[in-house]
Amino acid sequence: MNRPYNFSAGPAAMPEAVLRQAAAEMLDWHGSGMGVMEMSHRGKAFISICEQAEADLRELLAVPPNFRVLFMQGGGLAENAIVPLNLAALKPARAMDFVVTGSWSQKSAKEAEKYGDARVAATGSDGGFTSIPDAQGWQLRANASYVHLCSNETIHGVEFHQLPDLAALGCDAPLVIDFSSQVLSRPVDWSRVGLAFGGAQKNIGPAGVTLVVVREDLIGHALPVCPSAFDYRLVAENHSMYNTPPTYGIYMAGLTFQWLKAQREGDLSGVAAMEARNIAKARLLYDFIDGSQLYVNPVAPDCRSRMNIPFLLRDESRNDAFLAGAQARGLLQLKGHKSVGGMRASLYNAMPLEGVQALVDYMRDFEQHQA
Amino acid sequence: MNRPYNFSAGPAAMPEAVLRQAAAEMLDWHGSGMGVMEMSHRGKAFISICEQAEADLRELLAVPPNFRVLFMQGGGLAENAIVPLNLAALKPARAMDFVVTGSWSQKSAKEAEKYGDARVAATGSDGGFTSIPDAQGWQLRANASYVHLCSNETIHGVEFHQLPDLAALGCDAPLVIDFSSQVLSRPVDWSRVGLAFGGAQKNIGPAGVTLVVVREDLIGHALPVCPSAFDYRLVAENHSMYNTPPTYGIYMAGLTFQWLKAQREGDLSGVAAMEARNIAKARLLYDFIDGSQLYVNPVAPDCRSRMNIPFLLRDESRNDAFLAGAQARGLLQLKGHKSVGGMRASLYNAMPLEGVQALVDYMRDFEQHQA
Numbered sequence: 001m002n003r004p005y006n007f008s009a010g011p012a013a014m015p016e017a018v019l020r021q022a023a024a025e026m027l028d029w030h031g032s033g034m035g036v037m038e039m040s041h042r043g044k045a046f047i048s049i050c051e052q053a054e055a056d057l058r059e060l061l062a063v064p065p066n067f068r069v070l071f072m073q074g075g076g077l078a079e080n081a082i083v084p085l086n087l088a089a090l091k092p093a094r095a096m097d098f099v100v101t102g103s104w105s106q107k108s109a110k111e112a113e114k115y116g117d118a119r120v121a122a123t124g125s126d127g128g129f130t131s132i133p134d135a136q137g138w139q140l141r142a143n144a145s146y147v148h149l150c151s152n153e154t155i156h157g158v159e160f161h162q163l164p165d166l167a168a169l170g171c172d173a174p175l176v177i178d179f180s181s182q183v184l185s186r187p188v189d190w191s192r193v194g195l196a197f198g199g200a201q202k203n204i205g206p207a208g209v210t211l212v213v214v215r216e217d218l219i220g221h222a223l224p225v226c227p228s229a230f231d232y233r234l235v236a237e238n239h240s241m242y243n244t245p246p247t248y249g250i251y252m253a254g255l256t257f258q259w260l261k262a263q264r265e266g267d268l269s270g271v272a273a274m275e276a277r278n279i280a281k282a283r284l285l286y287d288f289i290d291g292s293q294l295y296v297n298p299v300a301p302d303c304r305s306r307m308n309i310p311f312l313l314r315d316e317s318r319n320d321a322f323l324a325g326a327q328a329r330g331l332l333q334l335k336g337h338k339s340v341g342g343m344r345a346s347l348y349n350a351m352p353l354e355g356v357q358a359l360v361d362y363m364r365d366f367e368q369h370q371a
Numbered sequence: 372m373n374r375p376y377n378f379s380a381g382p383a384a385m386p387e388a389v390l391r392q393a394a395a396e397m398l399d400w401h402g403s404g405m406g407v408m409e410m411s412h413r414g415k416a417f418i419s420i421c422e423q424a425e426a427d428l429r430e431l432l433a434v435p436p437n438f439r440v441l442f443m444q445g446g447g448l449a450e451n452a453i454v455p456l457n458l459a460a461l462k463p464a465r466a467m468d469f470v471v472t473g474s475w476s477q478k479s480a481k482e483a484e485k486y487g488d489a490r491v492a493a494t495g496s497d498g499g500f501t502s503i504p505d506a507q508g509w510q511l512r513a514n515a516s517y518v519h520l521c522s523n524e525t526i527h528g529v530e531f532h533q534l535p536d537l538a539a540l541g542c543d544a545p546l547v548i549d550f551s552s553q554v555l556s557r558p559v560d561w562s563r564v565g566l567a568f569g570g571a572q573k574n575i576g577p578a579g580v581t582l583v584v585v586r587e588d589l590i591g592h593a594l595p596v597c598p599s600a601f602d603y604r605l606v607a608e609n610h611s612m613y614n615t616p617p618t619y620g621i622y623m624a625g626l627t628f629q630w631l632k633a634q635r636e637g638d639l640s641g642v643a644a645m646e647a648r649n650i651a652k653a654r655l656l657y658d659f660i661d662g663s664q665l666y667v668n669p670v671a672p673d674c675r676s677r678m679n680i681p682f683l684l685r686d687e688s689r690n691d692a693f694l695a696g697a698q699a700r701g702l703l704q705l706k707g708h709k710s711v712g713g714m715r716a717s718l719y720n721a722m723p724l725e726g727v728q729a730l731v732d733y734m735r736d737f738e739q740h741q742a
Contacts, residue, residue: 004404008411011618019398019406026394027387033375033703035390037577037623040379040704073444073579074600077614081598114596201615206408208444208579208617225485225596227452229445243448244572246579246617247382252408332404333411 004330005355009154009308009337010181011201013350018255036251041244049247050240053254060260060271061183063213064190070212070232071240071250075199076180078230079210080108083148083176083197084115085226087218090145090174097121097144097173101160101303102129102153103339104178109148115223121147129156131300135164140171146194147173152182152305154202155337157297157344159305163192174218181307183211184260185349186275194218200249202307203348205256209249260349274349281347281356282306288360294367312342319343322366329362331355375701376726380525380679380708381552382572384721389626407622412615420618421611424625431631431642432554434584435561441583441603442611442621446570447551449601450581451479454519454547454568455486456597458589461516461545468492468515468544472531472674473500473524474710475549480519486594492518500527502671506535511542517565518544523553523676525573526708528668528715530676534563545589552678554582555631556720557646565589571620573678574719576627580620631720645720652718652727653677659731665738683713690714693737700733702726 006013029036032045039046054069063069074082088094094116098109100123112118121140122133140147147166152159159182166175174194184203188196195214201207214232222231229235234242240250265273286304289295289311297304297311313319322343326334336342345359377384400407403416410417425440434440445453459465465487469480471494483489492511493504511518518537523530530553537546545565555574559567566585572578585603593602600606605613611621636644657675660666660682668675668682684690693714697705707713716730 003398006405006409008405008409008414011408011410011412011615013409014406016398019408023394023397026397027374027390033701034377034379035385037382037390038377038379038384039382041382041578043379043704073446073449073617074598075444075614078444078598078600081600085598111599114598199615201618206617206619207412207615208620227445227449227456227485228482229449229452243446244382244570244578246444246577246620247572248577248619249579249617330404333414 002330004332005351005358006332007345007347007351007359008333009202009344009346010199011207012346012348014205014252015256015259015350018252018259021255022252037248039247041241041247046247049251049254050245053250053257056254056257056261060257061188061213062190066216067190067213068216068219068236070214070235071245072210072212072230072235073208073246074230075207075210076104076178076197077107079178079197079212080111081114082230083195084112084118085230086222086232087146087176087195088112088116089221089223090218091143093117093143093145095119095141095144097140097147099133099138099147099149100125101132101150101158102156104153104155104180105148105150108150108178112148116145124158128298129153129158130298132158132160132303135169138169140166140169140173144171144173146176147171148176148178150178152179152307154181154308155310155340157299157305157308157310158303159307161303163189165192174215184271184274185278185307187271200253202346205253206249208246209253277353278306278347278349281351281353282309284353284356284360285309285345285347288363292363292367295363307348308344308346310336310340310342310344316342325366326362329358331359331362373701375703376722376729377703378716378718378722378730379704380573380715380717381570382578383717383719385576385623386627386630386721389623389630392626393623408619410618412612412618417618420622420625421616424621424628427625427628427632431628432559432584433561437587438561438584439587439590439607441585441606442616443581443583443601443606444579444617445601446572446578446581447475447549447568448478450549450568450583451482452485453601454566455483455489456601457593457603458517458547458566459483459487460592460594461589462514464488464514464516466490466512466515468511468518470504470509470518470520471496472503472521472529473527475524475526475551476519476521479521479549483519487516495529499669500524500529501669503529503531503674506540509540511537511540511544515542515544517547518542519547519549521549523550523678525552525679526681526711528670528676528679528681529674530678532674534560536563545586555642555645556649556678558642571624573717576624577620579617580624648724649677649718649720652722652724653680655724655727655731656680656716656718659734663734663738666734678719679715679717681707681711681713681715687713696737697733700729702730702733
């Protein structure tokens with residue numbers, strides 16, 4: 001029997017092959033006599049798992065050597081505090097500029113106020129977060145320690161398809177991106193990024209692992225009130241084992257990385273293959289929505305997310321029937337975020353094109369049979 | 372084939388039945404069509420898992436109704452900051468008193484200096500952390516926001532077999548206990564505790580979940596610099612879902628709680644049964660060590676840990692041979708912590724008496740056959 005298609009925004013579907021391998025190794029990893037959950041993080045077995053995961057991630061995302069990869073805890077929401085705790089003091093003014101394109105960047109800006117002079121440099125709130133403000137108009141400050149944006153807004157479905165070139169905008173501050181729901185769906189232009197962070201529970205693995213990729217010169221500036229466990233310098237110096245890391249989550253992330261490396265799409269492999277697939281998946285759903293009379297996605301076409309596609313039914317009284325029918329067809333977790341309502345289909349790497357086709361087929365049937 | 376016996380101090384052995392159930396449910400939890408890792412934390416399925424885990428824990432530990440149970444992230448080490456971030460301001464002086472009986476309480480005292488007037492009220496450092504200073508001599512301050520101790524020192528093997536009655540000592544401050552390596556091995560006297568915290572990776576489940584049990588009146592006093600994700604008030608108000616919780620870890624903890632509830636030892640069940648078993652396991656190993664010529668445990672008998680039993684070989688040149696022979700017999704992860712050397716046998720709930728007997732048998736053979 002085929003598994004249902006799971007469109008959750010996160011924690012989200014995992015590749016079936018990854019889950020099968022994890023189940024098979026649950027009681028005994030590679031003849032060690034221990035499951036991965038039962039291993040000391042200081043032992044050779046787990047250290048090899050963690051090192052391999054980092055190496056595979058570096059390869060997949062082409063992380064430059066002058067960036068450190070950290071596996072942390074707390075998710076994107078904790079990083080909203082941990083980033084300013086570590087980077088606010090890069091310049092004496094502790095100024096931080098935020099480009100707000102949805103709920104997540106809005107939360108990030110709010111939380112940073114605790115640690116310095118956080119200010120919104122641009123916001124898409126007037127349009128209900130359906131477009132990205134033109135970078136030429138961003139109010140960036142010369143004394144800012146960093147500029148923050150969320151490269152894909154999971155709730156509003158707004159994605160940066162190109163990261164801004166801050167230097168070309170006359171800004172020498174490093175760019176911080178929250179790529180929780182974008183990571184590994186496409187390549188990253190590291191020449192434009194100082195720090196990227198993301199919760200694992202979309203495209204990486206189980207909730208409880210946070211990925212931080214940070215340029216070395218940004219490490220070592222933590223405020224005195226930064227908890228040691230979240231001080232990037234201590235985490236980096238201890239290879240993500242300053243405190244006991246979320247070992248099983250790192251293992252699952254590592255299995256996902258190996259699965260990703262093995263993916264092929266024509267001549268492409270790894271993240272490039274995933275990007276090609278993700279473009280095709282998103283196009284299939286957006287094209288159908290735009291051609292329908294019942295469904296609508298409000299986001300400007302140039303910044304529509306490939307990962308999270310929110311859509312409304314023009315007749316909202318049919319929402320419950322839509323969800324019940326989807327569930328009956330094995331199309332799961334399509335309910336939209338409470339703050340925007342309607343539906344949301346998240347098309348992370350683990351979602352095959354066939355799943356999107358099944359969704360579109362159902363949506364067409366549902367539209368045609370409305371009485 | 373029997374599984375090897377795994378004596379890791381943490382992440383540590385899990386009950387085999389729990390691992391088997393987790394493996395069986397990896398791709399499909401209770402017919403939902405999703406593995407637990409793939410579920411939205413906002414959905415009915417995961418909420419039921421989380422609520423059941425909390426209810427079972429409350430029953431197992433007899434947590435009073437005026438205490439909140441929080442599932443957090445960061446482990447004990449992060450709580451070394453999170454506790455003072457939340458409790459230092461209980462009184463204006465932000466004074467915090469620490470009873471230091473080993474590495475962990477020492478780290479806690481050091482970290483708290485960032486957030487107020489942290490002071491060591493008593494320390495066992497002069498004796499190399501082999502005994503607990505008499506409570507009558509603790510230098511407790513009248514203006515202290517709280518008093519902190521580690522109820523079981525995982526590295527030094529020093530355990531409080533009775534928690535201090537601070538009120539009887541003339542102190543009205545709440546007692547904070549780090550019970551990372553003691554939790555669920557025995558009952559807790561909540562009348563003497565204001566807050567208890569612990570990393571999951573010893574007696575609860577996989578690393579990456581932190582358990583906090585906190586009296587309600589201690590919630591709501593966070594310092595302005597406390598990250599929202601670690602503000603007990605926000606975590607409590609949102610039933611541990613202010614940020615995405617470590618869902619799979621909570622599920623594994625819940626399976627462990629169900630396993631614990633089903634344990635029987637004579638007329639005893641649950642934690643009382645585990646305590647009886649843990650007393651028997653520890654006695655078996657300590658009695659053997661004390662009667663041997665080769666092995667030594669330096670801790671005073673009245674505060675020897677039931678959970679973590681460090682021991683040295685009087686002939687340290689034989690350490691490597693001891694570990695290699697143990698490994699060959701399926702006795703794993705016995706190497707002591709680097710800071711104290713020698714060996715350490717951790718006898719958490721998942722370790723059966725048969726495992727301790729196998730260890731003692733090996734230790735006897737090894738001693739008798741030394742050339």
